[in-house]
Amino acid sequence: QVQLVESGGGLVQPGGSLRLSCAASGFAFSTYIMTWVRQAPGKGLEWVSTINWGGGSTTYADSVKGRFTISRDNAKKTLYLQMNSLKPEDTAVYYCARGSQTNITARGQGTQVTVSS
Numbered sequence: 001q002v003q004l005v006e007s008g009g010g011l012v013q014p015g016g017s018l019r020l021s022c023a024a025s026g027f028a029f030s031t032y033i034m035t036w037v038r039q040a041p042g043k044g045l046e047w048v049s050t051i052n053w054g055g056g057s058t059t060y061a062d063s064v065k066g067r068f069t070i071s072r073d074n075a076k077k078t079l080y081l082q083m084n085s086l087k088p089e090d091t092a093v094y095y096c097a098r099g100s101q102t103n104i105t106a107r108g109q110g111t112q113v114t115v116s117s
Contacts, residue, residue, distance in 0.1 A: 002026040002106045004096045009111030016086050020111060022079040022096030030074035033100045036081045037107075038092035047101045048094070049081065059101075064090075086115045 008020040020036070036048040049060045049070040058070050069082040079096055093110040
């Protein structure tokens, strides 16, 4: 069955960096658009970034543009999110998702990112 397993979250100070990974299995990873979304405490899901099949096209929410970088390794069936210059408002559970911003068909269990001094 479809599995998306996120890792790499944790506690980091403001201005710090983290790299999230998402290991995919159970489907043809290289043929799907992939997306990162997040959910801050008490808030709804927020779209973060999307990458196309080959990795040549990426889009970002304004709130993370210039700080986050989405990438993928189709040979390893893995999606990444490099997060730099982290801010307290980036604190959230981050989810890896199969599909585009408006058509998510599967989602992982999430990994917690906490930005605090």
